[in-house]
Structures are given as structure tokens and as C-alpha cells.
Amino acid sequence: MRKRAGPVFAAILAGVLLSGCLGDPPAASGADWPGYGGPVDEAHYSPLREINAGNAAKLGLAWYHDIDVGPSSLSAPVAVDGVLYFAAGYSVVHAMDAATGKELWRYDPEAPKAAGRKLRAAWGSRGIAHANGLIFTGTIDGRLIAIDAKTGKPRWSAMTIEPDDSRYITGAPWVFGDKVVIGHGGADFGPVRGYVTAYDQKTGKQAWRFHTVPGNPAEGFENKAMEMAAKTWTGEWWKYGGGGTVWNAMAYDPKHNRIYIGVGNGAPWNQKIRSPEGGDNLFLCSIVALDADTGEYVWHYQTNPGETWDFNSAMDIELAELEIDGRKREVLLHAPKNGFFYVLDRETGKLISAEAIVPVNWAERIDVETGRPVERPEARYPAGKTAIVYPSPYGAHNVEAMSFNPGTGLIYIPVLDQGRAYTDPSGPLAEWKHLDGQRLSVGTGTPPADLKLRPASSALLAWDPARQREVWRQSYPGMRGGGGTATTAGNLLMQGRATGAFVVMAADTGKTLWSFDAQTAVMAQPITYLAGGKQYVTVIAGSRFQGAAGLEREWNYHTQQWRVLTFALGGTAKLPPAEPVDVPIADDPAFKVVPARASLGETVYGQRCSICHGPTALSGGAAPDLLRSAMPLDFDAMNTVLREGVLLERGMPRFEELSDDEIAGLQHFIRKRAREVQAADPRASVSRGHNEGQ
Known part of the structure; x- marks a missing residue:
């Protein structure tokens, strides 16, 4: 008969189970959630299991905090050493006691004062990062700022963009070693050439920069990668900028010391304008692997050669180890806008498999031998014709984070099923030009008014990446019904809903274990961490998109409350009652519409x-x-x-x-x-x- 473990041994054993091993750093153990992608493999996954499928029904609100700046509903917090940090509105960074919700400090970079026309991009910060006692945030006016995590005082600020260009920052920085790397957006608002830049964490001095599309050949190329890429473009693409912004996801791979960047669409969208004789247009819509120390090109995989639909690859890049065909493979998992789910070899960038996760009609399939899509020619809307293409520019998967659970072997993807009609703009394509500061840079025309598409829908999809098959799904009416996801070793899957529910499910089956009424949409991804030895879950609530629940109008800007919501086992806090507010449509009968x-x-x-x-x-x-x-x-x-x-x-x-x-x-x-x-x-x-x- 086996003896029961003594209290000392039991405590040690519990710590090992919680941390994975006694030597794990806080991030690897799950005690901290230091960056956008979480503590493990950028997978929005935590090894914590104090809260699990067996006790999730005992969750309750531990504390909440009303946010008084906006918009902020897609911002992902970070948590380190018992302190929760988040950026609200235009990168107003807050630090709070993660166990109590007490505000410790706030730093406002006053970005709107400096942003000018960049405010027309209409986004606040989607995330921040922590490393070596510093909080890093980007601003819509293009700065990267390092803030002392204890005091909230800025240590340094670097302007990452050029004066008076159309670039701006809404995405999270990525940290690794002694560097922090940031991208930018803006290709839909002006003639922008994309790049990412790495800075020294301590000093803010630029370490390296990698451009994602080539510039004017007459001015020379920054490196061999740009010289290679230029051979895949035609015409005078540099006059249009080219696009290729890295405005959202990246991933750091410590084993290979690489940073993987997700590259955006072309500018303009319509390839017939920017590259009139075709070509792959590298590195648009690609995953590009760079040496983390030097920024030098290692490999790339392009999801949409010569793309023309805004099918960018700026969505999550997550790392995993999968057993495929009987052997372990180190892989990169990616669900871009184009409707296919990709599994790539992390070392080489070679395609392992790709399958459609929503209805797709722009391509028949992805050829595994060549790694290229087998396109349907009519999807490129030949001159004078209109094409109805699935997915739409919103994508099969957008910024709402997917997550991978190594325990279940499943990846959880908020998916959309919506189409878009594409046609060329009227008049000669050669006369097309950017109108700076306006969202007119796409280079497509207005389709026939009587054209009807099937109603949009959305779902939470549990997908087996090793076998490339659906395991289960939860469908929502309308577009963008579900927010970003996070998953844990406790067999939990967490996601907010456009209807106002924050839901905790069993990760293996999708069964709802617990739900909370947030009184507004919850579209940001949640995080989980330890504070004072106790596990907490935090998510930011607030509506950002319309029509998500199948209604044209759902949440009122003036009556909803953006909030930080934090949960724990046995939490007893309560939100104030949601009082209905009558806001009638305004009108004046004397106003005559002309x-x-x-x-x-x-x-x-x-x-x-x-x-x-x-x-x-x-x-x-x-x-x-x-x-x-x-x-x-x-x-x-x-x-x-x-x-x-x-x-x-x-x-x-x-x-x-x-x-x-x-x-x-x-x-x-x-x-x-x-x-x-x-x-x-x-x-x-x-x-x-x-x-x-x-």
C-alpha cells in the first residue's frame, strides 16, 4: 500500500505541476503573461490549472475597473509579478494591482495631439509588452515608448516612422533578448512601403530595420532580399508605396533565434494598378523569418502570390510541436484572411499542409508540392467583370486571437463567412492615385447595386492542425459574433461574445462551463496569470464592431461602459445594474432633405x-x-x-x-x-x- 505524501512533498509536487518544472521562469510557468501572445509559444496558452474544467463553475468577478478613455475594446493586457498592465484608448497605459484592481500609475503619451490625420485610422492600441522592467507601447502617431514598469515614467521614446507619412501604430510590440520590434499600419490610407524595426530595449537605439517590399530600383536595394523581391514586381510599384505593412502579429522563436513577421496586403489592393504585369509581389501576404539579432532574411512563405483581395497574413503566428505522419515536427500555425489554415515547418518555412476552414472560392486548393494556391482565374475580376469572392476583405480570420492547446491538440479560431464583390474602378487604371488620409487606396470599384450575397455568419472553430480537420464548432448569427480566445492546461477555453457574454468552455468539447454578463460586447482576448499565488483571468470589455450579433445596431457608445474585468474562483464582486437609457433618433421636421x-x-x-x-x-x-x-x-x-x-x-x-x-x-x-x-x-x-x- 502506497503511503500518502507528506505536506512538504505535496507542496513541492503541487508547485511542479503548476510550473512545469521548478526552474521555469515566471513566463514559462504561466505565472506571468508578459506579451500579446502569452507565456508559451505565442499560442495564447497558459500552463496554469488552478482554474480548470472541474471547478470553473465557481468563477466569479474578483474586481472591475471602469475605463474612462476609448476606444479600447480590443486591447490585450499583460501581467507580470502581480501587476496588470493595459493600454486604453490611444495608448494610455495603466498599471494595476492584479489581485485588487487598485490603480498604481497611468501614463498618457497624448497621442491624439500629435497624430493629425493618422487619427483617421480610428484604432486605439491592441496590445503592449513587458521585458526587463519596462513596458513597451506604440502610438498612433508612430512612437515606440519604453515606460518604467514600477513608476510609470517614460525611459525613452523613438519615432519609428517618417515625418508626414501615412504610417501609424496600433499593434503590439514584440520583445526578445535585448530588443523590441515594432511594425506599423497605414497602407490603406496613403503610399506606404512596409517595414519592421528593432530597437535596443535599454536605450531605444535602432538595431535593425527590414523592409517588406522593395523600393525604387534606381535608388539601390537595402539587401539581397529586396533585390530578390524586386524581380517579382512590375511597373512602377514604388510610386504607390506597395504596402506590406506588419500591423499586427509576429512571433519569436527562441530555439532558432528568429522573429517571424506577418506581412499585410498590397497597396493598392488591386494588383492591376500597382504591378500591372502581375508577379508574386514579394513579400506581400507572407510569413517572413528574420534573424532576431541582425534582422537578416532567413526564409519566407507567401500565402497569396500577387494578392488582389486584401488577403493579408497579418493574423496570429503561433508555434507548436505536432505529431504528423508518425513523427514530431516543429511547426508554425497560421490562419490568414484567405480562408486556409497553414502548417509550416519552422526551420525551413516549407508548407506541410493547408486546408480551408470556411467556404473559399478564390482558389481550388493549396498545392502542397509547390506551396502555391491553385487559383480560379475568374476570382481576379478580369477587366469589365465583377467577381463575388469568398472570403471577404474582413477575412476568414481577423484580429480576434486564435489559441492552441497542446493538451487537446486543438487550435481555436474565431472564423467569419462573408463574401465581397470585386470590380475595377471606372476610368483608366493608370490614373488611379492615393488620396492621402482617406480610406480610398484600395483601387477597386463599386459593384452593381442589385448584387446580392448570402448573409454573413461567424463561428468559433475547434480545428485539429495535425490532421487538418474540424473537431467541433459553435456558430453565431451575423458577422464577428465572437472575440479573441485563450486556452489553458486546465482544459479551459475562454472567449467573449458580441452579445455581451464572457464564456468559459471545456477546451476538448466546447461545452459551456460558466458565463458572465459583461453588459457590453467582449471582443478582446483574455489572459490568465498568478497574483499572490492565486490564478486570475482578465479581459477588457467594450464594443468595437457593429452588426456582430445579426443586428444592425447593438451597443450604444454613450451608454455602454468599457471595463477591465478580472475573475477568480470564489469572486464575489458585482457590476452596477445596467440601466436602460432612452436615446431617441434625432430629427427636425423642418429640415428638408435635398x-x-x-x-x-x-x-x-x-x-x-x-x-x-x-x-x-x-x-x-x-x-x-x-x-x-x-x-x-x-x-x-x-x-x-x-x-x-x-x-x-x-x-x-x-x-x-x-x-x-x-x-x-x-x-x-x-x-x-x-x-x-x-x-x-x-x-x-x-x-x-x-x-x-x-
Whole structure:
């Protein structure tokens, strides 16, 4: 008969089970969550198991914190040594006691004051990183800032972009060794050539920079990689910038000392403009492996050669060890926008397998021998023709984080099923040009008005990457119904929902174990960590997208509350009651809509306003709902906001170039839409408050 372990041995054993081994650093043990991708293999996975499938039903709210700056709903926190850090709004970094929610410090880089037209990108920070006692954050005006993690005082600031260009930063920095690397966005707003830059963590001095697309050959090439890439472009692509921004995901591989970067789409989207005779257009829509010390090119894998649909590869890059065909393989897992799930060999970059995870019609399959897609020619919308392409530019998988659990062997992917009609713009393609600061750089035209696509849908997909097959899924109505995910060794899978639920599931089956009403959409990815020896889960709640639950309008900008929510076993905190607030559609019967002015206003709205206020003028929570605002009824008020920038510090950009006619056109278009919505649904005259649609 085996003797029971003594208390000392039991305590040691518990520590080993919790940490993996006694020598593990806090990140590897799961005690900390120091970066966007989590403590292990960038997989949004934690080895913690104090909270597990057997006791998750005992979870409760430990504490919450109301965020007073926005937008911030897609921001991923980090946690180190019992302190929780997060960036809200435009990179306003907060430090809080992770066990109690007490604010320790706050640092505001005052990015809106410096951003100018970059505010038109309309995003706040999606994440930060911690290393060597420093918090690193990027800003929308292009700075990379190192902040003392204890005091909240800035140590150094580096401007990562060029003066007056269209670049900006919304993504998280990545840290490794003594370096921190940052990318940027902006290719949809101006002539941008993408790159990533590494800086010394202590000093902020630039260590290396890698461009993702070649520049003008007449000016020479920075390295052999750019010389090679230039052979895959045609025409005068450099005049358009080329694109290829690394605006979201990267991954650090300590075994090979590499940083993998996920490269974005071309600028403009339409390849017939930027590279008129075709070509692969390296390194657009690629995973590129770089030497972490020098930034030198190692290998690349391109998911969409010569892409023309905005199918970028800027989404999660996660590392794993899988048993494939009877042997262990070190792999890289990637689900870009294009609808296929890729498994690559980490050492060589060679394709192991790729299969579709949603309905796809731009390609028949991915050829494993060549690594290239077998495209359907009609998907490239030949001249004079319109093509309905699946997925849409929102992608089969977007910024909502997927996660990989080595225990279940499954990867959990928030997927979208939506199509888009593509056609060339009217007039000669050679006359196309960027209009700086406006979202007009895609180079595609308006499809026929009577063209109908099937309704969009979304799901949480549990996928077996070794066998490339679906294991289970949970479907949601409408587009973007689920947020980012995280998973743990306790057989947990965590995800927020657009309807306002934060859900903890069994990672092997998808069975719901526990759910919390967050009173607003939860689209950011959660994290889990230890504070005072106890396991906590934190997620940031707040709506960012519209129509996610199958409704045109769900969360009200003025009545929802962005919050940090932290949970633990036995938590007893309560949110304040969600009081419904009536916000009627604003109107003035004396205001006469002039159709010609409304038509002009619709064009202006689509170019400048829709990214924040919603494509149909129904906001989903990221910005005020203009149909319910009295401000558009007053020309002087519109002028003060749009041209004078009175709300600049609150994130509302200036549009100083707008004419009186264009501002008046916006007034007429907004009134037209308000009356259309009210006529279609008289209930829309009154907002149904926080919990509408649940």
C-alpha cells in the first residue's frame, strides 16, 4: 500500500505541476503573461490549472475597473509579478494591482495631439509588452515608448516612422533578448512601403530595420532580399508605396533565434494598378523569418502570390510541436484572411499542409508540392467583370486571437463567412492615385447595386492542425459574433461574445462551463496569470464592431461602459445594474432633405466617416451614433467638430479639407438615413439600452 505524501512533498509536487518544472521562469510557468501572445509559444496558452474544467463553475468577478478613455475594446493586457498592465484608448497605459484592481500609475503619451490625420485610422492600441522592467507601447502617431514598469515614467521614446507619412501604430510590440520590434499600419490610407524595426530595449537605439517590399530600383536595394523581391514586381510599384505593412502579429522563436513577421496586403489592393504585369509581389501576404539579432532574411512563405483581395497574413503566428505522419515536427500555425489554415515547418518555412476552414472560392486548393494556391482565374475580376469572392476583405480570420492547446491538440479560431464583390474602378487604371488620409487606396470599384450575397455568419472553430480537420464548432448569427480566445492546461477555453457574454468552455468539447454578463460586447482576448499565488483571468470589455450579433445596431457608445474585468474562483464582486437609457433618433421636421446633397453626403460619409460611425450610419459602439445625435442638425456645430477639431483629444479627427457643400451634404445624408431607419423600425426611435439584442 502506497503511503500518502507528506505536506512538504505535496507542496513541492503541487508547485511542479503548476510550473512545469521548478526552474521555469515566471513566463514559462504561466505565472506571468508578459506579451500579446502569452507565456508559451505565442499560442495564447497558459500552463496554469488552478482554474480548470472541474471547478470553473465557481468563477466569479474578483474586481472591475471602469475605463474612462476609448476606444479600447480590443486591447490585450499583460501581467507580470502581480501587476496588470493595459493600454486604453490611444495608448494610455495603466498599471494595476492584479489581485485588487487598485490603480498604481497611468501614463498618457497624448497621442491624439500629435497624430493629425493618422487619427483617421480610428484604432486605439491592441496590445503592449513587458521585458526587463519596462513596458513597451506604440502610438498612433508612430512612437515606440519604453515606460518604467514600477513608476510609470517614460525611459525613452523613438519615432519609428517618417515625418508626414501615412504610417501609424496600433499593434503590439514584440520583445526578445535585448530588443523590441515594432511594425506599423497605414497602407490603406496613403503610399506606404512596409517595414519592421528593432530597437535596443535599454536605450531605444535602432538595431535593425527590414523592409517588406522593395523600393525604387534606381535608388539601390537595402539587401539581397529586396533585390530578390524586386524581380517579382512590375511597373512602377514604388510610386504607390506597395504596402506590406506588419500591423499586427509576429512571433519569436527562441530555439532558432528568429522573429517571424506577418506581412499585410498590397497597396493598392488591386494588383492591376500597382504591378500591372502581375508577379508574386514579394513579400506581400507572407510569413517572413528574420534573424532576431541582425534582422537578416532567413526564409519566407507567401500565402497569396500577387494578392488582389486584401488577403493579408497579418493574423496570429503561433508555434507548436505536432505529431504528423508518425513523427514530431516543429511547426508554425497560421490562419490568414484567405480562408486556409497553414502548417509550416519552422526551420525551413516549407508548407506541410493547408486546408480551408470556411467556404473559399478564390482558389481550388493549396498545392502542397509547390506551396502555391491553385487559383480560379475568374476570382481576379478580369477587366469589365465583377467577381463575388469568398472570403471577404474582413477575412476568414481577423484580429480576434486564435489559441492552441497542446493538451487537446486543438487550435481555436474565431472564423467569419462573408463574401465581397470585386470590380475595377471606372476610368483608366493608370490614373488611379492615393488620396492621402482617406480610406480610398484600395483601387477597386463599386459593384452593381442589385448584387446580392448570402448573409454573413461567424463561428468559433475547434480545428485539429495535425490532421487538418474540424473537431467541433459553435456558430453565431451575423458577422464577428465572437472575440479573441485563450486556452489553458486546465482544459479551459475562454472567449467573449458580441452579445455581451464572457464564456468559459471545456477546451476538448466546447461545452459551456460558466458565463458572465459583461453588459457590453467582449471582443478582446483574455489572459490568465498568478497574483499572490492565486490564478486570475482578465479581459477588457467594450464594443468595437457593429452588426456582430445579426443586428444592425447593438451597443450604444454613450451608454455602454468599457471595463477591465478580472475573475477568480470564489469572486464575489458585482457590476452596477445596467440601466436602460432612452436615446431617441434625432430629427427636425423642418429640415428638408435635398436628394442631390444627400448623395454628395453619402460619398463623403463613406470615404471619411464609415470606419468609425458604421457603414450604414448605425454605430456599433466604437463611436457616437450620428442618427441619435443632434449635432448634425447644426451646420456650425458640424464645422466646429470636423474642420476646427474641437474633439481632437477625444479621438475625433479633423477633416479640414471639407467644403461647406460637403459638410451640408453630410447633414442631408444623416437626416435621410435617420428617417429611413425610423420608417423601417419605429422602435428605433428609442434606444433599448445596454442589453439590446440579448
